């Protein structure tokens with residue numbers, strides 16, 4: 001039986017099976033038909049020569065704000081998912097802090113309707129753990145699971161109360177969902193903006209230290225100790241950014257009180273420091289904030305030793321007019337879908353901190369396992385979702401060319417090496433050389 005398509009001669013890397021060799025990938029009916037040595041060609045209707053490129057499972061980003069409904073001036077499902085394909089991602093998890101938030105089954109179904117109409121890549125919508133934006137009330141996790149959510153999260157509404165954290169872990173465990181926590185505790189009252197005291201003073205904006213994040217992780221750790229053994233709870237900690245957070249997470253991991261505990265960091269936390277706000281102002285403002293060189297080193301070390309197994313973008317688009325409000329009052333967040341892979345290769349792979357296989361693991365099988373998502377590996381009979389990467393391609397970040405509706409990035413003008421040059425979704429080439437074909 002002839003394949004519909006063969007991608008010939010790429011260096012095929014599948015971190016889930018530690019596979020790294022030149023091979024041909026055959027696709028039929030949208031699924032992988034065979035992964036075969038190049039010297040035994042099989043019949044195929046259409047062939048693409050991809051020699052010289054790296055081929056890996058379609059990248060997965062479990063932390064993306066698509067903004068629709070309610071924030072269409074920042075991003076829509078159509079633009080955000082096309083930005084994902086351009087960045088090499090075939091699947092993303094969308095965050096539920098839309099307007100209205102996705103905190104009820106009927107709202108989840110409304111989001112699903114938008115996705116089936118407009119999404120260009122696979123989207124797994126996460127559900128809001130907080131009901132009606134009231135951090136004292138939890139939504140009905142079992143009903144949200146029933147309506148299709150694979151995980152729940154307190155994104156944008158970090159839970160402050162340890163009793164509620166414990167209840168949330170119990171409910172998520174009972175419903176068979178991972179809880180994605182934003183570990184941020186209001187230890188000093190206000191959130192602040194810049195994580196470097198002299199720089200905050202110089203720029204006249206409030207300081208925020210790493211305690212917020214480290215105390216948040218410690219609070220989730222204590223909540224986990226309360227529920228241990230009572231339910232198979234799985235917790236995923238969003239965007240670790242500081243040495244203190246990494247240290248608190250190491251203690252939590254060593255305690256082994258949960259059925260599953262994972263954590264992510266984002267490209268900006270291992271590549272930039274707080275100094276970026278001098279040049280990029282509000283385009284370098286996110287939560288948690290950029291930290292110092294020691295934090296960059298600690299986050300990188302945790303990626304290298306495997307403590308942090310997931311790299312996500314926290315893609316958080318904001319319209320130019322919103323970011324123009326200035327460092328103190330502009331909203332938090334930066335876009336990341338179209339720069340993530342380049343930053344990972346430039347800052348982790350090229351300096352030799354991580355092998356390409358280990359780096360790609362944190363963007364494929366790592367995130368899939370953390371949230372129990374399909375994909376993230378190359379397997380005969382599974383959907384042919386593939387990313388082809390030119391690891392040597394030198395390019396300059398030009399936000400004007402983003403497919404995202406927003407431009408808020410502190411990587412503007414940076415020269416990076418490595419980018420996705422082709423994205424294949426269900427056996428179909430949907431992105432080539434930055435151009436999305438659907």
Ligand SMILES: [Zn+2]
Nearest residue numbers: 063095155314
């Ligand atoms: Zn977020």
